[in-house]
Amino acid sequence: MNNAINVAMNIGKLAAATNTPVETIRYYERSGLMPPPARSTGNYRVYTPADAERLAFIRQCRALDMSLDEIRTLLGFADAPDGACAAVNTLLDEHIGHVVQRIDELRRLERQLRTLRKLCHENGAQATAIGDAAAPCGILAGLAQPGDEVGGKAAGPASAHLGGTHARRKARS
Amino acid sequence: MNNAINVAMNIGKLAAATNTPVETIRYYERSGLMPPPARSTGNYRVYTPADAERLAFIRQCRALDMSLDEIRTLLGFADAPDGACAAVNTLLDEHIGHVVQRIDELRRLERQLRTLRKLCHENGAQATAIGDAAAPCGILAGLAQPGDEVGGKAAGPASAHLGGTHARRKARS
C-alpha cells in the first residue's frame, strides 16, 4: 500500500505492492488478463506503474469475487470506455444477483444443517466417547434417508450444487 | 425416489434411483467413496440396495455442501459407529461454522458491491449508451484504487478469496 508503485519494477516487487503471489501474476499473464510486460536483459519481467494499476484493479475485482471472465469484460470497458456505463452497471447488477442467490442457498443450507444437528440423541454433549454406542447416531440416520426435512426439497440432490458464487456446469444435454 | 432400490441393478438404474450422473458414480468409486461393486459376466457393475443407500447418503451430504473428505470421514463413522456421536457432532459443527463464515463474507461482499454500484454517475439509468462518454465511469474508477470503501478492509486483497464454503489453499509457508 505504501511502497513505490511509481517506477519500473520486476515481478517480486509488483507482487509485494499488490499483495499478489508471483505465480498468480504469471497466471494472469498466461490467461490474458495482464499484457506480456517488457523484459530486462536477463529476461526478467519489467512492470510499469500502469501494470501495477491494472493488477490492482484485477485483484480488487477478485476480492469482490468476480470471475476472471467478468473482469476481462470490465477491463475491456476500461480500455475503451465508450458507453460503458450501462454495460458496467448491468455486469455489476448481475454479479450482485449471483451473490444474493448464493447467500440464500447457504442460508437454506445452514437451516438444514442445524436441523440435522438436533437429531443427535446426546444433544449438546461433547465427549462421552465410549459408552452408549448401542443406539446408532441420529445424525447418520438422518443423512441416510433422502428427501425428509434434510436436503430433500431445499437443496435437492444434484440440483444446484453450489460452488463459489458462480454457476458453472452447463446442464448436460 | 419411487423406483426399485430393492434389487440388484446396474449403474444406469442406480443413477436414476439416486438422481446422480453415471460418471459421478464411477468417479466416487475411483476416489474411494463407493466400494468397487461386483461385476456381471459382461463386466457391468452390479449394485446392491446397500450400495444405493450409501450413495444416497453421499449425495445427501453433498447437497449439504460437505466436501468429499468430510463425507469420507462420516462414512468411516457410519461403518464403525463406536463413540461416533461426539465426532459426528464436531464435524457437523465445524461444517456449520464454514457455512456461517461464508455467509458473512458474502454479505460483506454484497454491501461493497452495492456501494460500488452507487458510484455510477448516471445512477439507476440503464440505456443511454452513447452520449456522455466524456466522464469516465465512476465504478471503473472505484475499482481502480485499492483500499477505499471498496474491498480495502473488508475483503482485503488476497486475504480469503472464498470459493465454495470450504477453504482450500494451505497458506504457503
Added chain:
DNA sequence: TGCAAACCCTGTAGTGACTCCAGAGTCAAG
C-alpha cells in the same frame, strides 16, 4: 436370426483459479 438402439466399459482431457515444484538462470551484497 439379424440388427439397431440403448446401455455399459476404460481411459483421457477439460473446467476455474490458482498453487507448488523442479531445475536452471540472473543479480546484488559481502
Added chain:
DNA sequence: CTTGACTCTGGAGTCACTACAGGGTTTGCA
C-alpha cells in the same frame, strides 16, 4: 568469488466433477 535471494520455464496437482472417444454388451423388435 561465493552465497543467497530472486527470477525463469514448464509441468503437475487441487476439487468435484463433466465430456468425450472408441470400443463392448444387452435388449427389443421385425
